[in-house]
Amino acid sequence: MASKTWNVGVVGYGFSAKIFHIPFIQDVPQFKLYAVVQRTPKPDDDAEKDHPGIKSYRTSEEMVQDADVDVVVITTAPDLHHYLAKLALENGKHVICEKPFTPTAKEADDLVAIAKKANKFLAVYQNRRWDADFVTLTKIIKNGSLGRIVEFETHFDRHRPEEPAPDGSKWKNKVVPGGSAAHDLGSHLLDQAVHLLGKPDRVTGFVGSQREVNTSGFEDSFTVLLHYSKGILVTAKAGVVSCEEDQLRFWVRGDKGSFKKFHLDCQEDQLKAGMRPGDRGYGREPSEHYGTLTTIQNGKPVREVTATVEPPTYTEYYRKMARALAGEGDLPASGEEAAQVIRLIELAHESSKLGKTLDF
Template identity: 70%
Template sequence: MTKSFNVGVVGYGFSAKVFHIPFIQQVSDLKLYAVVQRTPRPDDDPEKDHPGIKVYRSAEEMVRDPAVDVVIITTAPDSHFYLVKLALEAKKNVVCEKPFVPTEAEANELVALAQAQNKLLAVYQNRRFDADFVTVSKLVTSGALGRVVEYETHFDRHRPAVPTGTSWKTQVMPGGGAIYDLGSHVLDQAVHLFGAPDRVTGFIGTQRQGDTGGYEDSFTVLLHYTSGLLVTAKAAVVSPEEEQLRFWVRGEDGSYKKFHLDIQEEQLKAGMKATDHGFGSEPSDRYGIIGVLTTIKDGTPVKERFPTVEPPTWTEYYRKLARALAGHGDLPASGAEASRVIRVIELAQQSSKEGKTLAF
């Protein structure tokens, strides 16, 4: 009989409700068992949304529950180190929302603690399971493009107005700023696909006019490889394009250009459920226009429509987690892997300040 693992979620905000719980509930070997919510409201109460679960008012209280097998941390990044350490010391397996922690030193300490406790430590790099990234990965690893020399990955949007509100994503704080928020996605994908770089060059700053708070809303990071590969990872908030570039990969035998972000977040925000037919799938008219594969035939580039693959969706993250918990397979994204990405981010920050390329 397959063991079911009880999941406790710390935090009941947008991340928990939209990016975690719906996908946890798609995996039969995972059971939503408990939620930590400090101050429930009549219109925001996990007990009403998920009858039968336990609700705790603090993470400290929840990790003392011996029935909890794995703790999912969905709070702001400046709380991650404390909460991950708390859960590991209580001998719980842990999934931490990205960005993992603000520093590589903190990341390595938590990885070592997980090893000492013989527990699994994962980071929620769900965008490894974006349909567009899976498509790019297959093209690169299959050799369809030949030797890849340039890989561009973008998370650009046109949002020039200074944001209001109290979200950590727009605040100056440890683990804050676009390089941690969006960079942790695009840099993780690149390092997952190509491995750690040899050198890093970073340009991090603010594109919005009139933003006096010091929040860094944009970045360009170059990852240099001794193979000759150059990775360019970018996020911009001033990008008035009808269709935003997502990927542009160039190899000796072909190139691949893709516009628009993976559709899952867009669908979830529109109210679509992970169980709905078509979730995660791009309509054919969309990939027909924006998925372009250019190959060399008889010395001449030929442009072809290239369909996005059928998506594994973000449910695959939790499927892989359940298998790892059962001792069958690797984590979907380990703490050790996330530590490398945090190192890239720290080097990019240092490079941007010092105006020079740094060795990894």
Template identity: 55%
Template sequence: MAAKTYNVGVIGYGMSAKVFHIPLIQVTPSFTLHSIVQRTPKPTDDASKDHPTAKIYHSAPELIADPSLDIIVITTTPDSHFAFTKSALEAGKHVIVEKPFVPTASEAQQLVDISAKTGKLICVYQNRRWDSDFLTVKKLLDEGTIGRCVEFESHFDRYKPVRPETWKGTLGMAQAGGVVYDLGTHLLDQAYVLFGLPESVNAVFANQRNDGAEEPDSLTILLRYGNGGPLVTAKAGVMSVETKQLRYWVRGTKGSFKKFHLDVQEDQLKAGLKPGDGGFGVESEDFSGELVVLEGDKPRGSVLKNIEPLTYATLYSEFAKAIGGAGESAVPVKASQARDVLRIIEAAKESAKSEKTVKL
């Protein structure tokens, strides 16, 4: 008996769809790219030419109403995510939603409730859970290689002196735009995977570009965990002039780990590579992190290569298992988890505004 295949429709045809979602749909054996919403095709940007076997719609409601679809992937700006996800669930479709999930934790909870009522699953595209260096850090912590973690720094610093003309630079925080929801979502989701919800949050937001905009472009967020838990620092800056950018600095009772450079999968996807291609997700050994552990009472350093990459395709393959019968417990990034990360973001926003510690 042939394995079941699922028809997938994609709302939006910007970079997110082209780089992060359609290539992963194409390498997931049980998924078929069935249809795409592109509102205004252009001669040099035409989904019908790029994907001639896909059905092209010019509005999201048309695609959502298509009875042949099983899954809808939402890649539009975050201010539209709630309405599209709600409509898709109520139309009987499973949903994959780009991050940030929705603007508020309250909206996230509403969608969790609708998902439970309809029996249709939601997966949030927090792809950096499958960064190879993050999985390397997670393995170090899980195995106790550096002892009990006392401090965890996660950076997403860049030199980008011009504010982007996308939702990342133009949408306000109330609409889930800007650095807090763009890079902050990645940083805080990874901290959540490792350590869960913090006890309290302190945050400082800044406009490092000094370009007159009201919205911040940089952040520092401190998460405190009780009962011997770590102090977590999440940082994102746009005026970081470095030959190599710090990514992780993790300190424990028996050692430490420091890693520079960003996971290579995004650049490889932009260059047209896909999971399964030779070398996909494999970082140059020159970019390996440094592990320091105590030998007796003296620290000893060594180069630590990333573990073998699982790649971003894992999110799609795991979601395929979830909708294929494994159910909600198998969803790789649950809507309830994205809701919790939004709670951290909302606490950070409150802290930055009040200049006070916010307890969760």
């Protein structure tokens, strides 16, 4: 019997939809880009023209009434995620929701309960589980090269000390529910850490702004410490004042070795430049961006360059989603997992305000 093709409806037609979702939906044969909700198409920005044959809706309420839509992908600002995911689930659709999942853990837990009641899948787009550097690091940790892990540093630092110009179309630099750097970048860093190392026991957060001029009050930077009873300390950090030629990405230390990696995964920049999954070189890091593994050999530390693995790319998220829909595996990142991350972000904010470490 031929495998089922799932019709996908995408809510929103901005950067997230165009760069992080539609190319990967179209790269997996089990999915069909069926519909897009775009409130105000323009002559040079029209989903229906860009993707001939799709259905074009002006509202999500209209689209979820279409019985042929199987999966709804939500790519809007986070303050709309709860309403839109609830709407889709209660109308019998499976849901993939962009990160950050929801502004609050209460909303996240509510959606998880709604999905269970509706007997529908609820996944969150934690695509950076398939960053090439993270896949490489995971392999190094699991093969025992580092031994017992004691410190795990994960960074998303940039040097952008000037306050961004106001842009009404972007939520990422605005004071809105779910709009802090801890929600945006922290969703990725904390998800990777918990996915690899498990849930922490305690959380310490430092959340605020590094910019000298910050008229909006937007929290542009954070450092979050995850404390584990088994002795691991995770430092997850994103800052906007980091004047470095090469930004640190990972530094993980164990009793047998250390792994250090600079530079972000290349997929986002490649996608922005017009590359697509399947193109020659897509997802493959240049050798000058490889990390280094230092281990003890004959009683002395020896450092060697470690090639970044050829990644499954973000397409693997949608491949894994297709297998889950077919009853052949787990979701690529479940609502329950994402709810834990939102709770960690809430605790980090609370810890920062109170000036103390909190239990998770």
